[in-house]
Amino acid sequence: MKKIMLFLAVLGMGFSASSQIETPQPSPFSKVEQKVGLTDVTLEYSRPNMRNRTIFGDLVPYGKVWRMGANNNTKITFSTDVTVEGKTLKAGTYALFAIPNENKWDVVFYSNASNWGAPQELDPSKIAAKVSIETFKIPMNIETFTLGFDDLSNNGATLGISWANLYGGVKFKVPTEKTVTANIERVMNGPSASDYYAAAVYYYEEGKDANQSKIWMDKAISMTPNPAFYQLRQQSLIYAKAGDMKGAIEIAKKSLAASKEAGNADYVKMNTDSLKQWGAM
Secondary structure, three states, rough: HHHHHHHHHHHHHHHHHHHHOOOOOOEEHHHHHEOOOEEEEEEEEEOEEEEOOOOOOOOEEOOOOOOOEEHHHHHHEOOOEEEOOOOOOOOEEEEEEEEOOOOEEEEEEOOOOOEEOOOOOHHHHHHEEEEEEEEEEEEEEEEEEEEEEEEEEEEEEEEEEEEEEEEEEEEEEEOOOHHHHHHHHHHOOOOOOOHHHHHHHHHHHHOOOOOHHHHHHOEEEEEEEEOOOOHHHHHHHHHHOOHHHHHHHHHHHHHHHHHHOOOOHHHHHHHHHHHHOOOOO
């Protein structure tokens, strides 16, 4: 019995050692990254070969859920919201499944992207979008399953699907025009209140031009409908540093009242200490 156990242990060690040898994968992993307008789109999938097999209607049966590749789920990631064949799809990562038929496919963007392979039945609550596309015969065979991005423009692209003698495409649009228009309006309208505030605080903390810091802070506060107690606190400190003690005291009193109303004991103490230091209490 001991000899048998020893033999099995040695045999197991042999298999363990051989598993450390790296060999090519039959369906190699691929990662495709594409900028579409201002949206980052990433595909991650494994690529099986035909190997003289009949693919659609045989290896990939008609009417059944297919994982669009091999091994782990095929995944697509959008950095912004998009519309896929007219249907809204939120930014995020999705598993890609297909239900092939002879001339038309259903393509499913599935919110659970961590499965291995295709589920026997799709959970309707996890279908973020389901679209139908036409497929076309092409005059040559594509040996390796291929996903990519075709017909690129600033406003969209087509997710191309190629394998065997078939091609299909899923059109999607990205919000480039909306994003660019918002950026143009923001820049043309000048800096925001938060931009002025950040610049003023930076100048104050770094000991730079106190008067310039005061100008920027005044601009930030004037653009803020209801300045918070901590914003008023910064403004009072900048006024004091710029030598405007009367203004500093007036603003510190506002910050003190606001911090009392907010129940922030730290700012109540800081404002009280400053007002005492400046001779106002």
